[in-house]
Amino acid sequence: MKTRNGFVSNSSSSSFIVAIPEVPKTIEDTMVMLFGKNWKRRKDRDIAFAVGARVFSDIFFKTPSSITASNYLVCDLLDYATYTTRVLKKIINTYKKPLTKIIKRENQLDEKYGDWWDYKREITEEEKQVRQKLEDKRIAILREAASAIVEELEKYGSIYIFEYADDRGEAVLEQEKIFKRLEYIQISHH
Numbered sequence: 667m668k669t670r671n672g673f674v675s676n677s678s679s680s681s682f683i684v685a686i687p688e689v690p691k692t693i694e695d696t697m698v699m700l701f702g703k704n705w706k707r708r709k710d711r712d713i714a715f716a717v718g719a720r721v722f723s724d725i726f727f728k729t730p731s732s733i734t735a736s737n738y739l740v741c742d743l744l745d746y747a748t749y750t751t752r753v754l755k756k757i758i759n760t761y762k763k764p765l766t767k768i769i770k771r772e773n774q775l776d777e778k779y780g781d782w783w784d785y786k787r788e789i790t791e792e793e794k795q796v797r798q799k800l801e802d803k804r805i806a807i808l809r810e811a812a813s814a815i816v817e818e819l820e821k822y823g824s825i826y827i828f829e830y831a832d833d834r835g836e837a838v839l840e841q842e843k844i845f846k847r848l849e850y851i852q853i854s855h856h
């Protein structure tokens with residue numbers, strides 16, 4: 667079973683990897699960072715203020731994160747990133763291609779030897795070696811992808827990871843592009 671480290675995994679949630687240029691000292695600073703200097707003129711300023719207050723609180727109680735800590739996190743990032751900036755999307759797509767080749771090769775092995783996850787099946791030494799090489803390649807690609815993404819995000823600030831879910835009453839935080847003024851990646855778990 668696949669587990670996720672650091673990300674919520676219910677059916678209606680999103681995780682955000684965000685570069686915060688300067689850690690806000692007040693809710694007002696957060697509002698300007700998220701919505702611009704004229705945020706008070708917004709028609710939905712009450713909702714915007716609630717979002718800003720929540721993001722400020724989340725930043726206040728967190729420390730910058732490392733996305734290199736979890737291969738699952740990077741795998742999710744490459745597979746499920748739904749919104750991001752052009753530069754980050756280009757990086758993500760660069761690493762998706764070799765991972766797709768590995769998945770195709772694994773599917774070919776499943777056809778040749780049988781389903782990898784069949785717990786009754788004996789795995790030959792030949793298959794074990796081939797699959798280990800593929801896994802080693804996968805891990806190398808994920809590490810390289812994480813390094814490239816971190817390097818790009820760090821150009822814009824400290825990296826924070828946020829998780830929001832509909833079932834916790836966080837629909838506005840989860841579904842709206844609240845970080846669109848920043849360098850970010852949204853990973854939807856729908």
